Amino acid sequence: xxxxxxxxxxxxxxxxxxxxxxxxxxxxxxxxxxxxxxxxxxxxxxxxxxxxxxxxxxxxxxxxxxxxxxxxxxxxxxxxxxxxxxxxxxxxxxxxxxxxxxxxxxxxxxxxxxxxxxxxxxxxxxxxxxxxxxxxxxxxxxxxxxxxxxxxxxxxxxxxxxxxxxxxxxxxxxxxxxxxxxxxxxxxxxxxxxxxxxxxxxxxx
Amino acid sequence: xxxxxxxxxxxxxxxxxxxxxxxxxxxxxxxxxxxxxxxxxxxxxxxxxxxxxxxxxxxxxxxxxxxxxxxxxxxxxxxxxxxxxxxxxxxxxxxxxxxxxxxxxxxxxxxxxxxxxxxxxxxxxxxxxxxxxxxxxxxxxxxxxxxxxxxxxxxxxxxxxxxxxxxxxxxxxxxxxxxxxxxxxxxxxxxxxxxxxxxxxxxxxxxxxxxxxxxxxxxxxxxxxxxxxxxxxxxxxxxxxxxxxxxxxxxxxxxxxxxxxxxxxxxxxxxxxxxxxxxxxxxxxxxxxxxxxxxxxxxxxxxxxxxxxxxxxxxxxxxxxxxxxxxxxxxxxxxxxxxxxxxxxxxxxxxxxxxxxxxxxxxxxxxxxxxxxxxxxxxxxxxxxxxxxxxxxxxxxxxxxxxxxxxxxxxxxxxxxxxxxxxxxxxxxxxxxxxxxxxxxxxxxxxxxxxxxxxxxxxxxxxxxxxxxxxxxxxxxxxxxxxxxxxxxxxxxxxxxxxx
Numbered sequence: 256x257x258x259x260x261x262x263x264x265x266x267x268x269x270x271x272x273x274x275x276x277x278x279x280x281x282x283x284x285x286x287x288x289x290x291x292x293x294x295x296x297x298x299x300x301x302x303x304x305x306x307x308x309x310x311x312x313x314x315x316x317x318x319x320x321x322x323x324x325x326x327x328x329x330x331x332x333x334x335x336x337x338x339x340x341x342x343x344x345x346x347x348x349x350x351x352x353x354x355x356x357x358x359x360x361x362x363x364x365x366x367x368x369x370x371x372x373x374x375x376x377x378x379x380x381x382x383x384x385x386x387x388x389x390x391x392x393x394x395x396x397x398x399x400x401x402x403x404x405x406x407x408x409x410x411x412x413x414x415x416x417x418x419x420x421x422x423x424x425x426x427x428x429x430x431x432x433x434x435x436x437x438x439x440x441x442x443x444x445x446x447x448x449x450x451x452x453x454x455x456x457x458x459x460x
Numbered sequence: 461x462x463x464x465x466x467x468x469x470x471x472x473x474x475x476x477x478x479x480x481x482x483x484x485x486x487x488x489x490x491x492x493x494x495x496x497x498x499x500x501x502x503x504x505x506x507x508x509x510x511x512x513x514x515x516x517x518x519x520x521x522x523x524x525x526x527x528x529x530x531x532x533x534x535x536x537x538x539x540x541x542x543x544x545x546x547x548x549x550x551x552x553x554x555x556x557x558x559x560x561x562x563x564x565x566x567x568x569x570x571x572x573x574x575x576x577x578x579x580x581x582x583x584x585x586x587x588x589x590x591x592x593x594x595x596x597x598x599x600x601x602x603x604x605x606x607x608x609x610x611x612x613x614x615x616x617x618x619x620x621x622x623x624x625x626x627x628x629x630x631x632x633x634x635x636x637x638x639x640x641x642x643x644x645x646x647x648x649x650x651x652x653x654x655x656x657x658x659x660x661x662x663x664x665x666x667x668x669x670x671x672x673x674x675x676x677x678x679x680x681x682x683x684x685x686x687x688x689x690x691x692x693x694x695x696x697x698x699x700x701x702x703x704x705x706x707x708x709x710x711x712x713x714x715x716x717x718x719x720x721x722x723x724x725x726x727x728x729x730x731x732x733x734x735x736x737x738x739x740x741x742x743x744x745x746x747x748x749x750x751x752x753x754x755x756x757x758x759x760x761x762x763x764x765x766x767x768x769x770x771x772x773x774x775x776x777x778x779x780x781x782x783x784x785x786x787x788x789x790x791x792x793x794x795x796x797x798x799x800x801x802x803x804x805x806x807x808x809x810x811x812x813x814x815x816x817x818x819x820x821x822x823x824x825x826x827x828x829x830x831x832x833x834x835x836x837x838x839x840x841x842x843x844x845x846x847x848x849x850x851x852x853x854x855x856x857x858x859x860x861x862x863x864x865x866x867x868x869x870x871x872x873x874x875x876x877x878x879x880x881x882x883x884x885x886x887x888x889x890x891x892x893x894x895x896x897x898x899x900x901x902x903x904x905x906x907x908x909x910x911x912x913x914x915x916x917x918x919x920x921x922x923x924x925x926x927x928x929x930x931x932x933x934x935x936x937x938x939x940x941x942x943x944x945x946x947x948x949x950x951x952x953x954x955x956x957x958x959x960x
Contacts, residue, residue, distance in 0.1 A: 268825075269746045271782050275753030278775055282760035315825050340745040361749035365756035 261376045262306035263287045266296045268314045283369050293317035307375035308335045312346050334375035392452045395441045406433040411453050478575035484568050486511045500549030516547045554579040605704035609638050625706050627675040644672035658687045659697040681708040743822040744789050747782040754779045804843050810835045816850045820857045827861035829873035836880045840954035852925040856891035856948050863895035890949035892941040
């Protein structure tokens with residue numbers, strides 16, 4: 256599955272600030288799309304588009320913070336970089352607590368923005384890659400038979416074939432056959448790799 | 461005895477002295493009307509009796525009694541006089557000054573006694589003295605400085621109050637020139653002219669003038685002098701009576717109050733500015749951020765092998781216009797904080813509102829609200845200090861946004877500035893909101909200094925707004941807004957003769 260090109264989504268109600276951000280990003284070879292309000296962005300954003308957000312904290316209508324909250328509700332994991340003015344530090348702190356990626360106080364040096372944008376894009380790519388990885392593991396898990404799944408659970412708990420056979424009330428030979436099918440279906444080269452896969456999809460503690 | 465001539469008779473009747481003529485044994489021969497009044501005897505009863513009857517009984521018969529003294533015709537008494545005690549018919553004693561003359565060529569010899577009632581004189585003298593003392597007391601009790609001068613300005617009299625204020629010895633004031641003792645050197649030329657005018661004007665209305673006085677210890681006092689010329693019967697000025705009121709403390713209190721008010725004004729201005737600082741810094745940051753971004757983008761484009769020249773040129777234009785935008789914001793802020801004198805000019809209120817719209821809109825943004833303008837065009841022009849009116853508007857709009865509280869129901873909180881022409885043809889400006897409005901105590905006290913409903917309010921904004929509007933001969937009022945919320949309004953008188 257080929258990645259879509261990464262985009263920096265700029266949301267700012269001030270025409271000049273918005274346009275200057277677009278141009279600055281363009282000059283650094285970064286593709287940017289701009290919206291004048293949170294609503295405008297939300298109405299046309301498709302969660303499959305990779306990238307990051309550059310958000311003005313203060314905007315009429317939905318503020319940057321409210322928009323961040325909305326994104327969290329919608330399960331959008333795109334990193335958010337907040338742009339704040341002087342005196343908005345409490346707001347920036349709140350934004351960080353809500354999971355903002357970073358914030359910048361304006362006016363700022365171009366490199367400060369571009370560095371943060373680059374780090375945000377890397378983070379987004381990692382997030383998306385991780386998501387794709389776990390999606391594949393889940394697909395493979397779904398292809399296992401119930402008996403194979405039982406065997407998998409027991410061997411990843413560190414039990415030897417003999418103990419698994421005892422637990423399940425089957426012969427050791429039968430366990431060996433199920434185990435070979437599990438390794439094949441899960442595309443795991445070793446027990447260690449299988450354990451890592453299971454940890455990646457395990458629900459967070 | 462020859463009859464007296466008419467001239468002598470007239471003389472005898474005209475004098476207030478008792479005149480008694482007697483022979484060498486003291487027998488009364490003539491007793492004039494004043495003598496009747498003075499001693500209580502009718503002339504008919506007195507004539508023929510001894511003059512000793514006019515003496516107190518205790519002194520009669522003594523060696524130098526009146527009889528001897530008079531009748532003795534003692535030369536030594538002639539041309540002189542002496543005080544003697546005499547007695548009224550009713551028994552009361554009193555003093556007289558007695559002088560005696562001998563009537564020449566009379567045989568037997570006769571003499572005439574002039575009894576001058578000194579007790580009356582003494583009484584009069586005593587009364588006069590008492591009056592003087594009372595006058596002096598009045599002068600000294602007076603809470604004003606009183607200084608009387610002759611027509612040359614030389615001080616004849618100064619009361620205690622004057623002496624205390626001037627901190628001088630009485631003797632150094634009296635006989636000094638009042639300009640030297642009562643007026644500070646720098647005010648003397650003006651005071652001299654005023655004094656001269658007082659004498660020559662012929663106008664007896666008191667003239668008022670205000671001068672410094674420098675007291676002997678160098679303390680500067682302010683005194684309001686009122687002067688009135690004293691004139692004799694032929695209307696010639698003989699002097700001047702000056703009354704001075706020491707208004708130094710009053711002056712100082714006034715200027716202290718004035719300074720306090722000014723301080724309060726600037727504190728309130730600063731407080732308003734502080735409350736709005738967040739909005740202003742945001743407003744100023746926008747163009748600055750845009751400029752920085754555009755400029756940095758230009759640098760990057762220019763470093764490329766094939767720079768995108770249209771993009772660069774567009775960015776440069778943006779930089780210029782954003783710099784101007786920042787300058788405009790600064791200009792407005794400066795006009796708000798400057799402490800200049802009131803400058804009234806004919807103004808279009810709508811124009812003043814549009815000028816501050818940018819700043820107000822940024823305040824609206826901070827409060828997540830919306831600012832609506834509902835301006836009647838055209839409006840008659842009004843004579844106002846534009847900056848002050850804008851300050852009032854900013855204060856009212858800021859209050860309105862603060863009034864919304866945190867629990868607004870999704871819809872943007874709206875504040876509306878409206879202008880309209882009243883039935884009387886004047887201009888009404890109103891600022892209304894859809895907040896909770898005012899109730900009970902708040903409505904009563906809202907204009908009082910230091911009354912506030914805000915957690916961090918100074919309580920000065922509305923009080924100062926009201927005083928600004930009052931200075932424009934108008935009134936800042938409150939009414940409930942329909943369907944809800946608060947509405948503050950003021951009506952400015954339209955220009956005379958201006959057509960809408």
